[in-house]
Amino acid sequence: MNNPSHMDWARRLILHPNQLDEVELSRALEQLAAGADFADMFFESTKSREWRLDNGKVSAGSFSIGQGLGSRAVRGDQVSFAHTGDFRPEAIRSAHRTVQALTRLGGGVAAAPSVSLVPQLTDHGLYPRKDPLASADLLPWVQLLEKVDMLARAAHPGVRQVNASLSSAHRVVLIANTDGQLVADVRPMTRLFIHIVLERAGTRAQGSAGVGGRYGLEGLEDEVVASTISQAVRVATVNLDARPAPGGVMPVVLGPGYAGVLFHEAVGHGLEGDHHRKGLSAFTGRMGERIAPETVTVLDDGSLPGQLGSVGIDDEGTPGQRNALIENGILTGLMQDRLNARLMNMRPTGNARRQSYAHLPMPRMTNTFLLAGQEDPTDIVASVGRGIYAPRMGGGQVDITSGRFNFTAVEAYLIEGGKITAPVKGVTLVGVGHEALRHIRAVGHDWALDEGIATCGKAGQTISVSVGQPTLRIDEMVVSGSV
Amino acid sequence: MLSAYISDSEADLRAASQQAVELALRAGAKDASASAFSGGGLQIGLRDGRLETAVRSGHRSLNLTVFQEGRVGAASTTTLDPEAIQRLVQEAVSIMRWAQPDADNGLADAADLAHDVPHPPQYEPVSDDAAAMAEEAQDMQRALGAVEKPAGTELRTSEVGLSCSETLSVMVTSSGFCRASLGSSQARWCSVTAMRDGAMARDYAHSAARRRSDVRGTDWLVDRAVQGAAGQLGARTVPSVTGPVLFSPRLAQVLIEDVIGALMGAAQYRRASFLAGALGDLVAADHIDLIEDPFEPWGLASGAYDGEGVAGSRRPILDAGVVKGYFLNSLNARRLGMRTTGNASEPYNLTLSSRRPGGDGLAMRRHLGTGLLVTAITGGRTDPATGHWSRAVEGYWIEDGVQQFPVAGITLSGDMRTMLRGITHVGDDVERFGAFRTGSILVDAMHIGGRA
Numbered sequence: 001m002n003n004p005s006h007m008d009w010a011r012r013l014i015l016h017p018n019q020l021d022e023v024e025l026s027r028a029l030e031q032l033a034a035g036a037d038f039a040d041m042f043f044e045s046t047k048s049r050e051w052r053l054d055n056g057k058v059s060a061g062s063f064s065i066g067q068g069l070g071s072r073a074v075r076g077d078q079v080s081f082a083h084t085g086d087f088r089p090e091a092i093r094s095a096h097r098t099v100q101a102l103t104r105l106g107g108g109v110a111a112a113p114s115v116s117l118v119p120q121l122t123d124h125g126l127y128p129r130k131d132p133l134a135s136a137d138l139l140p141w142v143q144l145l146e147k148v149d150m151l152a153r154a155a156h157p158g159v160r161q162v163n164a165s166l167s168s169a170h171r172v173v174l175i176a177n178t179d180g181q182l183v184a185d186v187r188p189m190t191r192l193f194i195h196i197v198l199e200r201a202g203t204r205a206q207g208s209a210g211v212g213g214r215y216g217l218e219g220l221e222d223e224v225v226a227s228t229i230s231q232a233v234r235v236a237t238v239n240l241d242a243r244p245a246p247g248g249v250m251p252v253v254l255g256p257g258y259a260g261v262l263f264h265e266a267v268g269h270g271l272e273g274d275h276h277r278k279g280l281s282a283f284t285g286r287m288g289e290r291i292a293p294e295t296v297t298v299l300d301d302g303s304l305p306g307q308l309g310s311v312g313i314d315d316e317g318t319p320g321q322r323n324a325l326i327e328n329g330i331l332t333g334l335m336q337d338r339l340n341a342r343l344m345n346m347r348p349t350g351n352a353r354r355q356s357y358a359h360l361p362m363p364r365m366t367n368t369f370l371l372a373g374q375e376d377p378t379d380i381v382a383s384v385g386r387g388i389y390a391p392r393m394g395g396g397q398v399d400i401t402s403g404r405f406n407f408t409a410v411e412a413y414l415i416e417g418g419k420i421t422a423p424v425k426g427v428t429l430v431g432v433g434h435e436a437l438r439h440i441r442a443v444g445h446d447w448a449l450d451e452g453i454a455t456c457g458k459a460g461q462t463i464s465v466s467v468g469q470p471t472l473r474i475d476e477m478v479v480s481g482s483v
Numbered sequence: 484m485l486s487a488y489i490s491d492s493e494a495d496l497r498a499a500s501q502q503a504v505e506l507a508l509r510a511g512a513k514d515a516s517a518s519a520f521s522g523g524g525l526q527i528g529l530r531d532g533r534l535e536t537a538v539r540s541g542h543r544s545l546n547l548t549v550f551q552e553g554r555v556g557a558a559s560t561t562t563l564d565p566e567a568i569q570r571l572v573q574e575a576v577s578i579m580r581w582a583q584p585d586a587d588n589g590l591a592d593a594a595d596l597a598h599d600v601p602h603p604p605q606y607e608p609v610s611d612d613a614a615a616m617a618e619e620a621q622d623m624q625r626a627l628g629a630v631e632k633p634a635g636t637e638l639r640t641s642e643v644g645l646s647c648s649e650t651l652s653v654m655v656t657s658s659g660f661c662r663a664s665l666g667s668s669q670a671r672w673c674s675v676t677a678m679r680d681g682a683m684a685r686d687y688a689h690s691a692a693r694r695r696s697d698v699r700g701t702d703w704l705v706d707r708a709v710q711g712a713a714g715q716l717g718a719r720t721v722p723s724v725t726g727p728v729l730f731s732p733r734l735a736q737v738l739i740e741d742v743i744g745a746l747m748g749a750a751q752y753r754r755a756s757f758l759a760g761a762l763g764d765l766v767a768a769d770h771i772d773l774i775e776d777p778f779e780p781w782g783l784a785s786g787a788y789d790g791e792g793v794a795g796s797r798r799p800i801l802d803a804g805v806v807k808g809y810f811l812n813s814l815n816a817r818r819l820g821m822r823t824t825g826n827a828s829e830p831y832n833l834t835l836s837s838r839r840p841g842g843d844g845l846a847m848r849r850h851l852g853t854g855l856l857v858t859a860i861t862g863g864r865t866d867p868a869t870g871h872w873s874r875a876v877e878g879y880w881i882e883d884g885v886q887q888f889p890v891a892g893i894t895l896s897g898d899m900r901t902m903l904r905g906i907t908h909v910g911d912d913v914e915r916f917g918a919f920r921t922g923s924i925l926v927d928a929m930h931i932g933g934r935a
Contacts, residue, residue, distance in 0.1 A: 017566075049574075055753065059585040063574035065560040065567055082539040085561045095541075102537035105617050138581040161753050197755045197868065206755055206868040239869065247894065247932035248723040278530070278640055280676060280685070358540060397862035397875070401676060401685040402718075404892055406862035406875030428863040428873040428894045428932075478720070480863070480873045480894030480932045 006129060006312075007119055010174040010184035013045040014067075018087040022117045025176045028071075028089075029115040032096045033178045035103045036073035036080070038338070040177035042315060043069050043087070044357040048169035049133050053145040055161055061141070070357040073099050077343055078106040083358045117182040124312035124319065126305050129186040132168040132216030140217055141166060144192075144225070151226060152196055155233045158240075160204070161197035166190075168216060175317045183317045188214055189308060189464070191452065194228055198236040207236030207410075212452030212464075214306050228451070235392060235411045238423040245412065245424035245481030251384045251441075252429060252477045253415065255391030256377070258450035260469030263298050264368045265398040265405040266433035269458070271325050271333065272351075272363040273340035275400050282403030282433060283331060290329050292437035295373045298326040300335055302350050302366030308452050309367035309466035316352040316361055323349050325368075326437075337363045355461040365456060369468035373443025377471035380442045382418040388427060388479055389413045389420050403433040428480040436474055444471030487611035488523035489651045491543060491563075493663045496521060499563050500655040503547045506572040508657060512549035512556075512579060514590045516656040518790070519545045519563070524648025524668075525613060529620045531640055532628070537613060540648070549575045553584030587817035590791070595813075595823055596660050597794035603778045603785040606665040607694040609647035620645055626701045627673060633713045636679045641708075643673040660792040668783075669695050673704050677712035684718070686711030686859075691917070693781045711858070714879070718891035720933040721880055727854035727907075728895065728929045729847055729881070732914035734857050735835070735924040741865045741872070741899055742773065743830055746800065746808075748815025750867060757870025757899050761806045767903035770838040773801035775808075777831035784832045784918035788825070795825035803838070804904075835921040841908030847923050849884035850908050855931055856881050857895065870899035894932035902926050 004012070015021060025041065033039035046066040054060055069092065070083040080102035082095045145164055152162040171187040191212035198205050209231035213219050254262060275281040283291075302311045302320025311320035316338050324332050336344070337352030340363055353364035381389060389412065396407030408428045413420045449468035456465045500517035507515040523541035527534070545568065546559040556579030558571045610616065623643040632638060649667045654660065674687035688707035690699035730738065742758070750756035758766055777795035779785050788794050791813055799807040811819070812827035841847055848856065856879045863874030873896040880887045910922035 051578075054585075057583045057585055059583050059588065060555060060557070061578035061582055062557040062559070063571075063578060064558065065562060065570065067562050078534050078536075080537045082541070084541050085543055087562075095539075098539045102539065102613055105537055105613055106534045136577065138577060142581055142583070161755065163753070197753060204754060204759070204868050206866070239866070244896075244930075247896070247930055249934055280640065280683075282683070358542070360536070360538070394864055395862075399685065399861060401683045402715075402891065404861065404875075406894075408862065408864050408873060425869070425871045426864065426866055426873055428875050428896070430862075430875045430892055430894055430932075432892065478892060478894060478932055478934075480875075480896040481930060 004129065006122055006184040006186050009129065009172045009186045013172050014043045014087065014174050020087065020089065022119065022182060024089060025182065026115045026117045028092050028096060029176060029178050030112050031093065032071050032073055032099055033113050034100050035111065036075045038178055039073040040175060040316065041069060041071050042357050043174040044171065046169055046171040047133055048167060050165055050167035051141045051145055053149055053162060053164040055163065056149055058142045058145045066356065068357040071095055071099055072360065073103050074339055075103060075106060079360060081360055113178050115178050116180055117176055118180050120181060120183040122183060122313060126303065126310045126312045127214035128188060130188050130216060131170045132188045132190055133170050144217065144220065148194060148225060148229060152194065152229050152233065155229060156198060156237065158198040158200045159196055160199045163195040165193050177317065181317050183313055185313050188216060190215055190217060190219055192220055192228060194232045196232045196236045198240055200240055203240060205236050205239035207232045207234065207239060209235065210451060210453035212308055214308060238411050242423040242425040245388065245427040245479060247479060247481035249476050249478055251387035252474050252479065253381055253384060253387065253389045254472045256444065256446045256470050257448040257468060258454065259390060259393050260369050260467040261393050261396045261407055261454065263370050263469060264365060264456065264465065264467045265396040265407060266431065266436050267298050267325055268300065268365045268368045269398045270400045270403060270433060271335055273334045273336040273344060274363050276334055277340050277344050281400050286331055289331050291331050291434050292326055292329040293440055294329050295443045296326055296329050296437060296440055297324065297371040299324055299371065300365055300368045304367050307367050307449065307466045308464035311350060311353065311366055314350045314352045315354045316348065318348045318350045318352060320350040320366060335363045335365065337361055353463050355463055359461050362458060364458060364463060365465050367449065367466035369449060370470065370472065372445050372447035372470045375442045375444050377444040377446050380444055380471050380473050381415060381420060383442065383473065384415045384418060387415045389415050404430065405433060406430040430478045436477065439475040440472065441475050442473040446470045486608055486649055488649050489521050490541065491521040493651060493653060496651065496653040497655065497661065499545055499568065500653050503545060503568055503572060504655055504657050507547060507549045507576060510572055510576045512551055512576055514550040514657045515547065516590060517545065517547045518652060518654040520650055520652045522648060522650030524646060525611060525616060526644065526646035527616045527620050528642060528644040529624050530642045532624050534617060545571065547571055547575050549579050550589050551579055553586045553588050554579045554582045555588045556582060587814050590656055590658050591793045591813045591823060593658050595793045596658065597788040597792060598660065600787045600794040602664060602787045603782065604780045605693050605785055606667050609649055609667050609669065616645055623673060623701045627705050630705050630709050632709065636677050636713045636716065639676040639678045639683065641673065641675045645671045654792060656792060662788065664787065667693055669698050671698050671704060673708050675708045675712045677716055679716045682716050684712050684715035686715065691783065693783060697781055715877060715889045715891065718877065718889035720892045721890055721931065723933050724931050725928055726931060727851055728926050729851045729854065729856045730924045731856065731858045732912055732921055732923050733916060734860055735921045736916050736919040737860055738924060739833060739835055739919050739921060743810065744867055746806065746810055748809055748811040748819065751809055752815050752818045755868045757868065758806065762809065764806055765804050766806055766900065767801055767804040768906040769804040771801055771804050771906055772799060772836050772838065774834050775800050775831050777825065779832045782832040784829060786831065789827040791827040793823050793825040793827065795831050830918065832918050835909065837909035839908065841910045841922065841925065844910060844912045844923065847908060847910040847912065847925060848881050850925055851881050852884060853882045855890065865899060872897050872899050872902065895929055896932065897929040902929065
């Protein structure tokens with residue numbers, strides 16, 4: 001096969017080696033679904049490789065095989081689930097007997113559905129159906145990290161340590177459910193992280209940066225590597241000179257790209273369907289209300305090509321799609337998986353995601369971002385008398401019930417008289433989602449997504465996402481710092 | 484088969500590990516180390532009195548590390564079929580051949596191997612009776628329904644959960660180490676959403692231990708979660724100020740984590756630590772002790788040996804504020820010209836205490852006087868190199884030792900070195916969270932960021 005389809009990959013890696021086929025899986029689903037309204041099986045076969053640069057030497061590498069099956073039966077709002085690393089038919093039957101017993105705890109009756117699986121051929125074209133680990137030649141991996149070390153040390157005389165990790169994964173998933181759907185997806189991924197320690201006059205500071213996407217090593221072109229190194233070095237330099245930030249309430253200007261984690265935290269999590277069904281979100285019952293200025297449109301779009309948050313199909317087999325969360329300032333949409341969509345009488349939105357076969361799917365974000373506005377980023381900074389300019393973030397959190405969120409800048413500066421002046425030490429910014437949205441004053445035209453480094457944690461499950469935004473001014477935020 | 488959850492025998496795991504080591508040596512490795520794990524468990528979750536999730540988990544894995552003249556390669560698999568083991572060996576050896584050598588790489592020194600250090604007790608068979616667990620969850624739910632709520636407060640949703648699991652692990656090295664270890668864990672938790680006058684707040688309580696009898700009782704969990712959620716209703720900000728801060732025991736562990744991170748071998752070797760080269764230095768208030776104990780019976784972080792087969796020791800990490808030891812594996816110990824401390828896996832159980840007793844929670848509030856009691860950290864980070872500490876927090880405002888009102892939406896910042904030296908008291912209100920045991924910690928001055 002020259003260019004195998006998603007389903008070809010699944011047959012080759014998951015079905016054929018274990019003598020599984022549509023008939024066997026149909027019978028397994030019927031057993032799994034006894035007493036339930038719906039059941040699905042999620043097979044996964046993942047191989048990954050990582051190499052690390054540790055202080056000048058490419059001296060550590062590892063390879064891993066992760067495979068398993070997660071089988072779920074749903075009855076009303078009750079979920080029974082078991083997982084196993086063993087794909088042999090007898091192991092699957094045993095796991096499904098366990099699920100049946102768990103379903104009966106909730107009082108299920110043993111009505112057996114009839115299932116007839118029909119393989120579905122998808123060709124979403126969002127990412128290549130390739131295996132980034134296909135070549136056994138490890139030289140390119142070592143050479144790339146050697147180049148990182150050399151370029152980073154050449155970038156600044158104070159560089160004392162260069163550490164980096166380079167990883168690729170080839171993930172093949174196969175989903176079968178009692179609606180008769182049988183669908184596969186091949187998800188390649190490559191990421192490079194660089195960490196620099198700088199020293200000047202006995203003081204040390206660190207900086208890091210990363211890049212990633214749904215490609216193999218060839219996706220890490222020279223310019224991409226060079227710009228990632230210069231970012232890490234710049235952050236370390238800034239932190240070397242940084243002074244304590246002023247504390248209190250002030251205007252904040254966020255840079256384009258990863259700072260869009262603001263919308264992931266302050267908007268996205270509060271619009272996940274499970275939180276709404278349980279009445280836990282600060283946005284519960286506020287659909288259709290104006291919560292931000294006209295200039296604010298926030299999307300979650302799982303159908304962007306090449307992004308790590310994109311899903312050709314989500315982990316329940318629903319195609320990724322573009323969902324408006326806030327449209328011109330009006331709260332418009334939720335993100336749903338099958339379970340929550342059904343219980344809320346809505347449609348799934350392609351947001352069902354899971355960390356692995358050993359975890360249950362939940363409504364999760366994909367690529368979440370604020371759309372570009374009209375303003376010049378320079379004018380936005382110039383509009384601030386005294387405040388903070390924060391171009392790079394280190395991550396954030398939100399309490400969806402109160403709407404309080406926070407995020408931490410790893411590169412930040414003081415704005416004085418409309419000009420960016422001194423760098424300040426990593427500041428934490430806090431706010432309440434609906435208040436921060438109301439205080440958005442200016443939206444720039446320099447839209448960007450993050451470099452492919454964002455991950456999201458929810459209920460103990462970590463997945464890759466993308467976040468993005470243009471330069472943005474928020475009039476009032478609480479900034480950590482000295483008083 | 485040992486139990487319903489461990490689907491492989493010790494002999495099976497030993498055979499798989501030995502096979503991987505032998506194949507690796509045959510493929511050209513000079514030394515090899517393999518460890519195999521098999522385990523699983525059951526988790527039950529109830530929401531508003533109804534069964535919501537019932538999960539049966541099952542895991543197995545095999546990890547291999549191979550060495551040849553300073554070169555190292557590693558691989559792991561979650562499936563133990565013969566082809567997977569072949570691929571595991573082939574990939575690890577291939578990585579080893581391409582890796583650049585570092586003379587400090589290699590198995591632990593033979594003299595350091597813990598062939599017969601006794602296991603601290605850490606295994607109690609767990610039940611696989613899902614119906615009984617669901618019934619226990621219902622009991623927790625009933626206790627939650629019966630709890631006395633503060634006036635005018637409604638509990639909007641509640642979740643209770645319980646889980647148990649067991650794991651068998653086997654480790655084999657080409658230097659002759661071969662041991663097995665068995666562990667269990669039990670956890671119970673509950674979370675509630677409280678509502679009053681349209682405001683909502685949520686809190687949780689969680690307790691985990693190796694055996695059932697060490698898990699906190701339902702009443703404690705329920706009381707914690709309800710008081711925490713109801714207490715935060717109507718939280719507001721405070722003016723920005725520099726003042727004393729009392730960390731509740733649950734939060735005090737965050738400070739211990741930062742100290743551990745700074746004393747890890749890798750951070751010391753890279754000198755990317757705010758305590759770089761601090762061995763022998765006074766870094767914390769001179770009444771502070773931090774003790775590591777690998778052998779505490781039923782301790783969540785106890786163990787007879789680490790991931791290299793080396794035993795840890797009961798030892799001071801901080802003694803009267805002075806750094807007495809780092810957390811080292813063989814590689815970082817060799818790099819630093821030291822000896823491994825048996826910390827190739829996580830640090831073992833750690834207890835922070837003061838030689839100057841701070842008294843109970845009320846006494847600690849009196850020591851605080853007027854300032855912030857922190858009960859939740861909602862985000863933020865510590866810069867490991869500079870020790871710059873910055874967090875978003877929630878808690879209560881205290882005046883003259885008396886609790887006034889709940890506080891949220893504020894930031895807290897400081898410098899770890901200054902904060903450690905500025906610890907004035909550690910409370911007797913000791914609690915244990917995972918590997919850590921500490922009372923509340925009072926720090927003399929930090930920056931609180933709130934309203935201007």
